[in-house]
Amino acid sequence: MGMEQLVEKYFRPGRLPHIWCPGCGHGIITGAIVKAVDKLGLSKDEVAVISGIGCSSRASGYLDFNTANTLHGRALPIASGLKMANPKLKVIVPSGDGDATAIGGNHLIHAARRNIDLTLVVYNNSIYGMTGGQYSPMTPKGSKATTAPYLTIEPAFNLLDLAKAAGATFVARSTTFHVQNMVDCIAKGIQHKGFSIIECVSACPTNFGRQNRMGAAPKMMEWQRDHAVMVGAWNRMDEETRAKAIADGKFPIGVLYENNDVQEYTEAYDDLIKRAQGGK
Amino acid sequence: MLKLVSKRCKGCGICVNFCPKKVLEVTEVGKCAIIAGKEKDCIQCGQCEMRCPDYAIFVEKDK
Numbered sequence: 001m002g003m004e005q006l007v008e009k010y011f012r013p014g015r016l017p018h019i020w021c022p023g024c025g026h027g028i029i030t031g032a033i034v035k036a037v038d039k040l041g042l043s044k045d046e047v048a049v050i051s052g053i054g055c056s057s058r059a060s061g062y063l064d065f066n067t068a069n070t071l072h073g074r075a076l077p078i079a080s081g082l083k084m085a086n087p088k089l090k091v092i093v094p095s096g097d098g099d100a101t102a103i104g105g106n107h108l109i110h111a112a113r114r115n116i117d118l119t120l121v122v123y124n125n126s127i128y129g130m131t132g133g134q135y136s137p138m139t140p141k142g143s144k145a146t147t148a149p150y151l152t153i154e155p156a157f158n159l160l161d162l163a164k165a166a167g168a169t170f171v172a173r174s175t176t177f178h179v180q181n182m183v184d185c186i187a188k189g190i191q192h193k194g195f196s197i198i199e200c201v202s203a204c205p206t207n208f209g210r211q212n213r214m215g216a217a218p219k220m221m222e223w224q225r226d227h228a229v230m231v232g233a234w235n236r237m238d239e240e241t242r243a244k245a246i247a248d249g250k251f252p253i254g255v256l257y258e259n260n261d262v263q264e265y266t267e268a269y270d271d272l273i274k275r276a277q278g279g280k
Numbered sequence: 281m282l283k284l285v286s287k288r289c290k291g292c293g294i295c296v297n298f299c300p301k302k303v304l305e306v307t308e309v310g311k312c313a314i315i316a317g318k319e320k321d322c323i324q325c326g327q328c329e330m331r332c333p334d335y336a337i338f339v340e341k342d343k
Contacts, residue, residue, distance in 0.1 A: 003329050004283070004338040016288050017334060023292030027333030179330045205292075218297030221331070 001038060003031060010034045010044065012064045019058060021129075023217020025176035025202030029123050030059045032179060032200070033092060036186035037065075048089045050079040052104060054096035055130045055204075056123035065092075073104025076111045079118050087266040090119070090190055097124040097138035101157055105137070112166035112195050116265035119189045120197045122159065125204035133207030140249075144211040163197045164257050170196035171257040175224040176203065178253060188255060194264050201228070201251075228253045281340045282322055286311045288336035295328035295337050304328065312337060 001009070007016070011034075020026045037047055047065040051057035053072035060067040066089070070078045079091045100108055100122045111118060127145060128134040135145035141155045160171045170192040174182035182200055189196035203209060203220035214220050229245065231254035237245065282303075291310035296302075303318040314322075328337045 002338060002340075003332075003335060004340075007335045011335075017290070017336075020333065022290035023294060024333055027335065028331060031333075031335065176331070176333075217292040218294050221294060221297070 003035075006031070006034050006038055010037065010064055011062055015062050018062055020055060021204075021206040023203065023205040023220070024055070024129075025125065025200075025204075025221075026056055026059070026123050028176040028179060029056075029121065029182065029200045029202060030062065030094070032174075032182040032186055033059070033094065033121060034063070035183045036190060037090075037092075039183065039187050040190060042090060042190075046088070046090055048079070048082055048091045049094065050075050050082060050091060051094050052096075052099040054099045054128070055125070056094050056096035057099060059094040059123075073099050073102070073107060075099070076104060076107040076118065076120065080111060080114075080116050083116055083118060084266060084269065087117070087270075091117070092119045092121060092190065094121045094123060096129075096136075097122060097126060097159075098128045098136035101137045101159060101162075108163065109166040112163050112168040112197070114265040115167055115169055115194045115262050117193055118195055119186070119192075120195070121186060121189075122197065122199045123202050124159070124199050125202040125208060126156075127204050127208040129204045129207045133204075133211055139208075143208070146207075146211070159199055160197065160256060163195075167195070167262075168197050168257075169194035169259040169262050170255070172197070172255045173199040173201070173251065173253045175201040175228050175253060177221050177224040178228060181230075181253060185255060188258075192258065193260070194262060201253075227251060230254055231256055282314060282328070283338045283340050284312060284314075285336045285338075288334045290334055290336075292333065294331050294333065298327045298331055300325060300327065 049060045049065045049067045051060040052075035133146040172185035174185045205217045227250045231252045234252035289311045291306045296304045301321045303321045307313045
Protein backbone atom coordinates (compact mmCIF):
# COMPACT_ATOMS: atom_id res chain seq x y z
CA MET A 1 0.00 0.00 0.00
CA GLY A 2 1.34 3.45 -0.87
CA MET A 3 1.62 6.24 1.67
CA GLU A 4 -1.47 7.96 0.24
CA GLN A 5 -3.64 4.93 0.98
CA LEU A 6 -1.98 4.42 4.38
CA VAL A 7 -2.80 7.99 5.38
CA GLU A 8 -6.39 7.46 4.30
CA LYS A 9 -6.63 4.18 6.22
CA TYR A 10 -4.83 4.94 9.48
CA PHE A 11 -5.17 8.71 9.98
CA ARG A 12 -8.25 10.39 11.39
CA PRO A 13 -10.09 12.14 8.58
CA GLY A 14 -9.84 15.91 8.33
CA ARG A 15 -6.89 16.36 10.73
CA LEU A 16 -4.21 17.14 8.15
CA PRO A 17 -2.19 19.31 7.68
CA HIS A 18 -0.63 18.56 11.06
CA ILE A 19 0.75 21.22 13.42
CA TRP A 20 4.41 20.23 13.07
CA CYS A 21 6.72 22.92 11.64
CA PRO A 22 7.99 22.88 8.05
CA GLY A 23 10.73 20.24 7.80
CA CYS A 24 10.05 18.69 11.21
CA GLY A 25 10.91 14.99 11.12
CA HIS A 26 8.03 13.94 13.36
CA GLY A 27 5.67 13.42 10.42
CA ILE A 28 8.12 10.91 8.95
CA ILE A 29 8.32 8.96 12.22
CA THR A 30 4.52 8.90 12.57
CA GLY A 31 4.35 7.69 8.96
CA ALA A 32 6.89 4.98 9.81
CA ILE A 33 4.72 3.77 12.73
CA VAL A 34 1.75 3.49 10.37
CA LYS A 35 3.86 1.62 7.78
CA ALA A 36 5.11 -0.77 10.49
CA VAL A 37 1.56 -1.49 11.70
CA ASP A 38 0.47 -2.10 8.12
CA LYS A 39 3.49 -4.31 7.44
CA LEU A 40 2.52 -6.52 10.40
CA GLY A 41 -1.09 -6.69 9.17
CA LEU A 42 -2.52 -5.46 12.48
CA SER A 43 -6.08 -4.16 12.58
CA LYS A 44 -6.77 -0.73 14.04
CA ASP A 45 -8.52 -2.28 17.05
CA GLU A 46 -5.47 -4.35 17.98
CA VAL A 47 -3.27 -1.29 18.38
CA ALA A 48 -3.23 1.40 21.06
CA VAL A 49 -1.19 4.59 20.86
CA ILE A 50 -0.61 6.32 24.19
CA SER A 51 1.33 9.58 24.26
CA GLY A 52 2.37 12.20 26.81
CA ILE A 53 2.92 15.89 26.10
CA GLY A 54 5.10 17.62 23.55
CA CYS A 55 5.40 17.93 19.79
CA SER A 56 5.84 14.17 19.39
CA SER A 57 2.82 13.42 21.52
CA ARG A 58 0.51 15.09 19.04
CA ALA A 59 0.90 11.91 16.99
CA SER A 60 -1.84 10.15 18.96
CA GLY A 61 -4.33 12.81 17.87
CA TYR A 62 -3.74 12.14 14.19
CA LEU A 63 -3.79 8.36 14.30
CA ASP A 64 -7.03 6.40 14.13
CA PHE A 65 -6.19 3.64 16.63
CA ASN A 66 -7.22 3.33 20.29
CA THR A 67 -5.49 6.50 21.48
CA ALA A 68 -4.97 8.61 24.58
CA ASN A 69 -3.04 11.82 24.98
CA THR A 70 -2.04 11.76 28.64
CA LEU A 71 0.14 13.68 31.12
CA HIS A 72 3.64 14.96 30.50
CA GLY A 73 6.07 12.06 30.90
CA ARG A 74 3.34 9.73 32.16
CA ALA A 75 2.49 7.92 28.95
CA LEU A 76 4.42 4.80 30.01
CA PRO A 77 2.54 4.27 33.32
CA ILE A 78 -0.80 4.67 31.54
CA ALA A 79 0.33 2.39 28.73
CA SER A 80 1.50 -0.14 31.36
CA GLY A 81 -1.95 -0.09 32.98
CA LEU A 82 -3.60 -0.57 29.61
CA LYS A 83 -1.30 -3.47 28.76
CA MET A 84 -1.99 -5.12 32.13
CA ALA A 85 -5.75 -4.79 31.59
CA ASN A 86 -5.60 -6.12 28.04
CA PRO A 87 -2.34 -7.91 27.25
CA LYS A 88 -3.54 -8.68 23.71
CA LEU A 89 -3.23 -5.03 22.68
CA LYS A 90 -0.12 -3.87 20.85
CA VAL A 91 0.69 -0.72 22.78
CA ILE A 92 2.85 1.91 21.07
CA VAL A 93 4.10 4.95 22.98
CA PRO A 94 5.32 7.92 20.92
CA SER A 95 7.35 10.16 23.21
CA GLY A 96 9.73 13.06 22.79
CA ASP A 97 13.28 13.10 24.12
CA GLY A 98 12.30 15.41 26.97
CA ASP A 99 9.05 13.58 27.68
CA ALA A 100 10.80 10.18 27.78
CA THR A 101 14.11 11.01 29.47
CA ALA A 102 13.46 14.03 31.71
CA ILE A 103 9.86 14.34 32.85
CA GLY A 104 9.24 10.64 32.38
CA GLY A 105 12.79 9.41 32.97
CA ASN A 106 11.86 7.48 36.08
CA HIS A 107 8.93 5.79 34.37
CA LEU A 108 11.21 4.85 31.49
CA ILE A 109 13.72 2.97 33.64
CA HIS A 110 11.02 1.17 35.57
CA ALA A 111 9.03 0.13 32.51
CA ALA A 112 12.32 -1.18 31.08
CA ARG A 113 13.17 -2.93 34.36
CA ARG A 114 9.82 -4.75 34.36
CA ASN A 115 10.25 -5.74 30.73
CA ILE A 116 6.59 -5.01 30.04
CA ASP A 117 5.59 -5.51 26.41
CA LEU A 118 5.36 -1.89 25.23
CA THR A 119 6.92 -0.26 22.18
CA LEU A 120 8.42 3.11 23.06
CA VAL A 121 9.19 5.23 20.00
CA VAL A 122 11.36 8.16 21.08
CA TYR A 123 11.08 11.11 18.70
CA ASN A 124 14.53 12.50 19.45
CA ASN A 125 14.86 16.04 18.11
CA SER A 126 17.43 16.98 20.79
CA ILE A 127 15.38 19.90 22.15
CA TYR A 128 12.10 20.96 23.75
CA GLY A 129 10.54 22.21 20.54
CA MET A 130 7.00 23.05 21.61
CA THR A 131 8.01 25.38 24.44
CA GLY A 132 10.62 27.29 22.45
CA GLY A 133 13.96 25.48 22.36
CA GLN A 134 15.06 24.73 25.91
CA TYR A 135 17.76 22.06 26.18
CA SER A 136 16.77 18.52 27.16
CA PRO A 137 18.78 15.60 28.56
CA MET A 138 19.28 14.52 24.93
CA THR A 139 20.75 17.82 23.71
CA PRO A 140 24.36 17.18 22.71
CA LYS A 141 26.97 18.87 24.91
CA GLY A 142 28.12 22.19 23.47
CA SER A 143 24.80 22.98 21.73
CA LYS A 144 23.07 26.31 21.89
CA ALA A 145 19.58 26.45 23.36
CA THR A 146 17.21 29.13 24.65
CA THR A 147 18.22 28.13 28.19
CA ALA A 148 21.89 27.74 27.23
CA PRO A 149 22.89 30.91 25.34
CA TYR A 150 26.55 30.14 26.17
CA LEU A 151 26.21 26.49 25.08
CA THR A 152 25.25 23.48 27.19
CA ILE A 153 27.87 22.12 29.56
CA GLU A 154 25.99 18.89 30.30
CA PRO A 155 26.66 15.66 28.43
CA ALA A 156 23.59 14.02 26.88
CA PHE A 157 22.22 10.66 27.95
CA ASN A 158 23.18 7.67 25.90
CA LEU A 159 19.51 6.72 25.89
CA LEU A 160 19.86 3.24 24.47
CA ASP A 161 22.64 2.21 26.88
CA LEU A 162 20.49 3.60 29.68
CA ALA A 163 17.43 1.59 28.60
CA LYS A 164 19.49 -1.57 28.09
CA ALA A 165 21.11 -1.25 31.51
CA ALA A 166 17.68 -0.73 33.07
CA GLY A 167 16.42 -3.97 31.51
CA ALA A 168 14.93 -3.20 28.08
CA THR A 169 15.09 -6.30 25.89
CA PHE A 170 14.84 -4.66 22.47
CA VAL A 171 16.93 -1.62 21.65
CA ALA A 172 17.13 0.05 18.22
CA ARG A 173 17.91 3.38 16.62
CA SER A 174 17.10 4.94 13.28
CA THR A 175 16.85 8.34 11.62
CA THR A 176 14.28 10.15 9.51
CA PHE A 177 16.64 9.84 6.54
CA HIS A 178 16.65 6.02 6.82
CA VAL A 179 12.90 5.53 6.54
CA GLN A 180 12.92 1.85 5.50
CA ASN A 181 15.29 1.02 8.33
CA MET A 182 13.03 2.91 10.76
CA VAL A 183 9.94 0.99 9.61
CA ASP A 184 11.86 -2.29 10.08
CA CYS A 185 13.04 -1.32 13.56
CA ILE A 186 9.55 -0.25 14.70
CA ALA A 187 7.93 -3.39 13.21
CA LYS A 188 10.46 -5.63 14.98
CA GLY A 189 9.93 -3.64 18.19
CA ILE A 190 6.16 -4.18 18.01
CA GLN A 191 6.66 -7.90 17.40
CA HIS A 192 9.17 -8.27 20.24
CA LYS A 193 7.67 -9.69 23.43
CA GLY A 194 9.05 -7.36 26.08
CA PHE A 195 10.01 -3.71 26.48
CA SER A 196 11.17 -2.26 23.16
CA ILE A 197 12.72 1.15 22.68
CA ILE A 198 13.37 2.67 19.26
CA GLU A 199 15.23 5.98 19.25
CA CYS A 200 14.24 7.85 16.08
CA VAL A 201 16.63 10.70 15.35
CA SER A 202 14.46 13.59 14.13
CA ALA A 203 15.20 17.16 13.14
CA CYS A 204 13.83 20.33 14.71
CA PRO A 205 14.81 22.99 12.16
CA THR A 206 12.83 25.69 14.00
CA ASN A 207 14.24 25.41 17.50
CA PHE A 208 17.41 23.29 17.33
CA GLY A 209 18.73 23.71 13.81
CA ARG A 210 18.32 27.46 13.70
CA GLN A 211 20.02 28.09 17.06
CA ASN A 212 22.89 25.78 16.14
CA ARG A 213 23.30 26.99 12.55
CA MET A 214 22.67 23.54 11.11
CA GLY A 215 20.89 24.88 8.04
CA ALA A 216 17.36 24.20 6.86
CA ALA A 217 15.50 20.89 7.06
CA PRO A 218 17.18 19.21 4.04
CA LYS A 219 20.64 20.04 5.47
CA MET A 220 19.68 18.56 8.83
CA MET A 221 18.55 15.40 7.07
CA GLU A 222 21.87 15.25 5.22
CA TRP A 223 23.56 15.49 8.63
CA GLN A 224 21.66 12.36 9.66
CA ARG A 225 22.69 10.62 6.44
CA ASP A 226 26.36 11.50 7.03
CA HIS A 227 26.50 10.56 10.72
CA ALA A 228 24.45 7.36 10.95
CA VAL A 229 26.29 4.08 10.39
CA MET A 230 24.50 0.76 9.88
CA VAL A 231 25.04 -1.48 12.89
CA GLY A 232 26.75 -4.20 10.82
CA ALA A 233 29.39 -1.79 9.56
CA TRP A 234 29.68 -0.27 13.05
CA ASN A 235 30.44 -3.68 14.60
CA ARG A 236 33.04 -4.47 11.94
CA MET A 237 35.03 -1.31 12.77
CA ASP A 238 38.27 -1.80 14.68
CA GLU A 239 38.53 0.08 17.96
CA GLU A 240 40.57 2.93 16.59
CA THR A 241 38.16 3.59 13.70
CA ARG A 242 35.18 3.39 16.04
CA ALA A 243 36.75 5.82 18.51
CA LYS A 244 37.32 8.25 15.65
CA ALA A 245 33.73 7.77 14.44
CA ILE A 246 32.40 8.52 17.93
CA ALA A 247 34.63 11.60 18.14
CA ASP A 248 33.16 12.73 14.80
CA GLY A 249 29.65 12.47 16.27
CA LYS A 250 28.71 9.31 14.38
CA PHE A 251 26.33 6.74 15.81
CA PRO A 252 25.10 3.23 14.91
CA ILE A 253 21.57 2.60 13.59
CA GLY A 254 19.55 -0.59 13.34
CA VAL A 255 18.67 -3.20 15.96
CA LEU A 256 21.45 -2.84 18.53
CA TYR A 257 20.31 -5.35 21.14
CA GLU A 258 17.65 -8.02 21.45
CA ASN A 259 17.13 -10.57 24.21
CA ASN A 260 14.26 -13.05 24.04
CA ASP A 261 15.17 -14.99 27.20
CA VAL A 262 13.66 -12.66 29.80
CA GLN A 263 10.08 -13.27 30.95
CA GLU A 264 7.65 -10.54 29.98
CA TYR A 265 5.83 -8.72 32.79
CA THR A 266 2.17 -9.52 31.97
CA GLU A 267 3.11 -13.19 31.64
CA ALA A 268 4.87 -13.09 35.00
CA TYR A 269 1.75 -11.48 36.43
CA ASP A 270 -0.46 -14.24 35.01
CA ASP A 271 1.82 -16.76 36.73
CA LEU A 272 1.43 -14.82 39.97
CA ILE A 273 -2.38 -14.95 39.68
CA LYS A 274 -2.24 -18.72 39.19
CA ARG A 275 0.04 -19.13 42.21
CA ALA A 276 -2.14 -16.91 44.38
CA GLN A 277 -5.20 -18.95 43.41
CA GLY A 278 -3.43 -22.09 44.59
CA GLY A 279 -2.89 -23.61 41.18
CA LYS A 280 0.89 -23.37 41.61
CA MET B 281 2.81 10.73 -12.14
CA LEU B 282 3.41 12.77 -9.01
CA LYS B 283 0.40 13.81 -6.99
CA LEU B 284 0.89 16.97 -4.95
CA VAL B 285 -1.43 17.91 -2.09
CA SER B 286 -0.67 21.61 -1.79
CA LYS B 287 -3.01 22.09 1.17
CA ARG B 288 -0.64 19.98 3.28
CA CYS B 289 2.68 21.19 1.80
CA LYS B 290 4.74 23.53 3.99
CA GLY B 291 7.55 24.06 1.48
CA CYS B 292 10.34 22.58 3.64
CA GLY B 293 12.29 21.57 0.52
CA ILE B 294 13.18 18.02 1.59
CA CYS B 295 11.66 16.50 -1.57
CA VAL B 296 13.46 19.07 -3.74
CA ASN B 297 16.79 18.26 -2.07
CA PHE B 298 16.55 14.47 -2.32
CA CYS B 299 15.02 14.18 -5.82
CA PRO B 300 17.73 12.44 -7.87
CA LYS B 301 16.38 13.89 -11.14
CA LYS B 302 15.81 17.42 -9.79
CA VAL B 303 12.26 17.71 -11.09
CA LEU B 304 10.89 19.60 -8.07
CA GLU B 305 11.09 23.16 -6.80
CA VAL B 306 9.62 25.29 -4.03
CA THR B 307 7.60 28.05 -5.67
CA GLU B 308 7.29 31.70 -4.67
CA VAL B 309 4.20 30.91 -2.62
CA GLY B 310 6.19 28.40 -0.57
CA LYS B 311 4.77 25.19 -2.00
CA CYS B 312 6.47 22.32 -3.76
CA ALA B 313 5.78 21.98 -7.48
CA ILE B 314 7.09 20.17 -10.54
CA ILE B 315 9.41 22.39 -12.60
CA ALA B 316 7.67 23.21 -15.89
CA GLY B 317 8.88 20.92 -18.67
CA LYS B 318 10.38 18.32 -16.31
CA GLU B 319 7.20 16.26 -15.79
CA LYS B 320 8.58 13.40 -17.86
CA ASP B 321 11.95 13.27 -16.04
CA CYS B 322 10.44 11.70 -12.91
CA ILE B 323 11.61 8.09 -12.51
CA GLN B 324 9.04 7.30 -9.79
CA CYS B 325 11.74 6.33 -7.30
CA GLY B 326 9.60 7.47 -4.37
CA GLN B 327 12.36 9.32 -2.48
CA CYS B 328 10.08 12.37 -2.15
CA GLU B 329 7.07 10.39 -0.92
CA MET B 330 9.20 8.46 1.56
CA ARG B 331 10.70 11.54 3.21
CA CYS B 332 7.84 14.05 2.97
CA PRO B 333 7.00 14.87 6.61
CA ASP B 334 3.63 16.29 5.60
CA TYR B 335 2.18 13.49 3.41
CA ALA B 336 1.89 16.06 0.62
CA ILE B 337 3.56 14.25 -2.31
CA PHE B 338 2.74 10.80 -3.63
CA VAL B 339 3.98 8.72 -6.53
CA GLU B 340 1.22 7.21 -8.58
CA LYS B 341 2.94 4.47 -10.52
CA ASP B 342 2.12 4.26 -14.24
CA LYS B 343 0.43 1.03 -15.18
